[in-house]
Amino acid sequence: MSIACLEVSDLKKNYNLGLWRKKPFKALQNVNFKLYPGKCLGVAGESGSGKTTLARLLVGASIPSGGNISIMGRNIREIDQRGRLPSLVQMIFQDSTGCLNPLLKVRELLLEPLRIQKKKIEKGHTLERCLDLAMLSKDLLERRPHELSGGQRQRVALARALILDPSVLVADEPAASLDRSVQASLLSSLLERKQRMGTGIILISHDIRLIRLLADDIAIMHKGRFVESGPARKILDYPRHPYTRLLLSSVPGQKRTRDKRFVAF
Amino acid sequence: MKQCPIKEMPEREDEVRSALDISALNVVFPTKVGDVHVARDVYLRVGENESLCLAGESGCGKSVLALAITRLLPKKANIQGKIRVHGVDILEAREECVRRIRCRQISLIQEQPSLCLNPVMNIGSQVAEAARVSLGYSSAQAKRAALDLLRRTGIPEPKHRYRLYPHQLSGGMNQRVMIAMALAARPRLLIADEPTTALDPYIQVQLIELLQGVKRELGASLLLITHDLDVALELCTDVAIMYAGQVMERGKLERVVENPRHPYTQGLLRCFSEEKPRAIPGVSPPLSDIPSGCGFHPRCPLARPECATMSPIWRNGCRCHL
Numbered sequence: 001m002s003i004a005c006l007e008v009s010d011l012k013k014n015y016n017l018g019l020w021r022k023k024p025f026k027a028l029q030n031v032n033f034k035l036y037p038g039k040c041l042g043v044a045g046e047s048g049s050g051k052t053t054l055a056r057l058l059v060g061a062s063i064p065s066g067g068n069i070s071i072m073g074r075n076i077r078e079i080d081q082r083g084r085l086p087s088l089v090q091m092i093f094q095d096s097t098g099c100l101n102p103l104l105k106v107r108e109l110l111l112e113p114l115r116i117q118k119k120k121i122e123k124g125h126t127l128e129r130c131l132d133l134a135m136l137s138k139d140l141l142e143r144r145p146h147e148l149s150g151g152q153r154q155r156v157a158l159a160r161a162l163i164l165d166p167s168v169l170v171a172d173e174p175a176a177s178l179d180r181s182v183q184a185s186l187l188s189s190l191l192e193r194k195q196r197m198g199t200g201i202i203l204i205s206h207d208i209r210l211i212r213l214l215a216d217d218i219a220i221m222h223k224g225r226f227v228e229s230g231p232a233r234k235i236l237d238y239p240r241h242p243y244t245r246l247l248l249s250s251v252p253g254q255k256r257t258r259d260k261r262f263v264a265f
Numbered sequence: 266m267k268q269c270p271i272k273e274m275p276e277r278e279d280e281v282r283s284a285l286d287i288s289a290l291n292v293v294f295p296t297k298v299g300d301v302h303v304a305r306d307v308y309l310r311v312g313e314n315e316s317l318c319l320a321g322e323s324g325c326g327k328s329v330l331a332l333a334i335t336r337l338l339p340k341k342a343n344i345q346g347k348i349r350v351h352g353v354d355i356l357e358a359r360e361e362c363v364r365r366i367r368c369r370q371i372s373l374i375q376e377q378p379s380l381c382l383n384p385v386m387n388i389g390s391q392v393a394e395a396a397r398v399s400l401g402y403s404s405a406q407a408k409r410a411a412l413d414l415l416r417r418t419g420i421p422e423p424k425h426r427y428r429l430y431p432h433q434l435s436g437g438m439n440q441r442v443m444i445a446m447a448l449a450a451r452p453r454l455l456i457a458d459e460p461t462t463a464l465d466p467y468i469q470v471q472l473i474e475l476l477q478g479v480k481r482e483l484g485a486s487l488l489l490i491t492h493d494l495d496v497a498l499e500l501c502t503d504v505a506i507m508y509a510g511q512v513m514e515r516g517k518l519e520r521v522v523e524n525p526r527h528p529y530t531q532g533l534l535r536c537f538s539e540e541k542p543r544a545i546p547g548v549s550p551p552l553s554d555i556p557s558g559c560g561f562h563p564r565c566p567l568a569r570p571e572c573a574t575m576s577p578i579w580r581n582g583c584r585c586h587l
Contacts (some may be wrong), residue, residue: 047407047435047464065475079546091377144319152548178323179322179323180492180537181322181533183542185545190539206465211298213537213541250469250470251470252461252470252496
C-alpha cells in the first residue's frame with residue numbers, strides 16, 4: 001500500500017475557557033486516522049462536536065495540545081509553516097464570502113496563492129488551468145466576490161485551494177447553505193479531483209447525504225471523539241454505535257422516502 | 266390600535282376558504298441596470314389547513330414572494346396582480362388593515378433567526394412583545410403567554426432562558442424563539458422562509474417535528490419556502506417548483522417527487538438520486554436577464570427550437586412545451 005498522505009495519531013486539543021475555570025474544555029480527544037491518496041474521509045457529527053477544530057489542526061491553523069499529525073510521512077511541526085505546508089494541505093471553508101478578499105477581482109484572487117508562494121506565474125496558462133479546476137467560466141475573471149453567486153464563490157475558493165496542487169484537501173462544510181443542484185456540481189468537482197489527481201480529501205459535513213456520495217471512509221464525531229469509523233458502506237448499512245444510529249435516522253425526509261430513489265438509506 | 270374590519274371584501278365562497286390566493290402576480294424592481302423581474306405571472310393557492318411548499322434555487326424569487334404576501338416590499342417595487350389572504354386583497358387594502366393582518370393572521374419565520382431577533386432584548390421579552398402587540402395583552406399576561414410559548418416550542422427551562430439574549434443561544438434555539446414569536450398571535454397562515462437551512466440535520470428534524478405539531482394544533486395553513494425537498498416531504502402536501510421568477514410545476518408533492526413532469530424538476534430530483542452527484546448543467550440566470558421563451562431552455566436537456574422563442578403555457582400543472 002502506498003504511503004498515507006495524512007496520518008493522525010492520538011490528536012488532542014484543549015481550550016482554556018475563562019481565567020477562573022480550572023478544567024480546560026476538551027475539544028478533541030484521541031483522534032486517530034489515516035488518509036491515503038485518492039481517498040476521501042467523511043467526518044460527520046452535530047454542530048459543536050469538534051469537526052472544525054479538527055480541520056483547523058490539520059491545516060496548521062491552530063496547534064494541537066497533544067498527539068501527532070504527519071503529512072506525506074513528515075511531522076507537521078517539522079514542515080515550514082509558511083513555505084511548505086500550504087502546498088501540502090489546503091482548506092475550503094463554509095463561508096466563502098468571509099474568506100475571499102472583497103476588494104480583489106476573481107483574477108487576482110486566483111493568482112494570490114501563487115504570488116504568496118512565489119511560484120512563477122505563466123499568465124494565460126495558469127489562469128486557464130485554474131478556471132478549469134473549478135469549472136468557472138472566463139467572464140467571471142473581472143468580477144469581485146459580491147458579484148458572484150454563492151456557488152460560484154465556493155468554486156473560486158476551491159480553485160484557490162487546488163491551484164497549489166495540495167496532496168490533502170480539507171473541506172469544512174463546503175456545501176452547507178448551497179442549493180441542492182449547486183451542491184451536486186461542487187461535489188462532482190471534488191470527486192473528479194479525487195479520482196484524477198489522487199488528492200486525499202477530508203470532507204467535513206453534518207449532512208450524511210453529501211458524505212455518502214463522496215466518502216470512502218466515514219468517521220462519526222461526538223463530543224470531540226471518533227465514536228465510530230470505518231468503510232462508508234459498513235457504517236451506513238450497519239451502524240453499531242447508538243449515536244451513529246441516531247445521526248443516520250435523523251435525516252429529513254427519510255421516513256417517507258426510505259425506499260424511493262433520491263434519498264436511499 | 267384602530268380596529269379595522271378584517272373581512273373587507275370576500276367576493277366568492279371559495280375565495281373565503283383559501284388562506285392564500287395569488288393570481289397573475291408580477292413583481293418588477295426597476296434598477297440602474299434595467300428591470301429585474303422577480304416574479305412573473307405567479308399563480309398560487311393555499312387552502313385552509315393546507316400546506317404548500319415553494320421550492321427552487323436561491324435567487325429565483327422565493328423570498329420576494331414571501332415579502333410580497335406581507336406587503337413588506339420596498340415602495341419602488343412595481344407589483345401587479347392579486348394577493349388575497351383569507352379573501353382580503355393585500356395589495357389594495359389600507360395600511361392599518363394590512364398591519365392588522367400581519368399582526369393577527371400571517372406570521373413569517375425567517376431564515377436567519379440570529380439576524381431577525383433583537384440582540385439587545387432578552388428573548389422572553391421579544392416573545393412577550395409579540396403577544397402584547399398582536400393580542401393586546403397586559404404585560405403580566407404577555408409574560409405568562411411568552412413562558413407558555415417558550416415551553417411549548419420545546420425550549421428547556423423556559424423560566425431561566427426567558428432572560429437570555431439571542432447570542433447566548435444556539436441557532437436551533439433561536440429558531441425556536443422565532444417560531445414562538447410567530448405563534449404568539451395564533452396565526453391562520455404561517456410563512457416559513459427556509460426555517461431549517463444551515464442547521465444540522467439532527468436539529469432540523471426536531472424543528473420539523475415542532476412545526477408539524479404546531480400545524481396540527483393551530484390548524485394553520487403553511488407556506489414553506491425551501492430548496493430542500495426532503496424537508497418539504499415531511500411538512501407539506503403540495504408543492505410549487507419555482508425557477509427564474511416563474512412557477513414551473515405545481516401539484517401534489519407525492520406526485521411531483523414520484524413522477525416529475527418538468528425537465529427542471531426532473532434535474533432537481535436527479536441531483537442526489539444516483540451513486541454520483543449529478544448537477545443540472547449551467548447556472549440559473551440572473552433575474553435581470555432571463556432568457557427568452559422558456560426561462561429554463563439554455564439548461565434544459567430536452568430543449569427544442571420553439572423553447573427559445575415561445576413562452577410555454579400552463580398545461581397539466583406544468584409550464585413546458587413538451
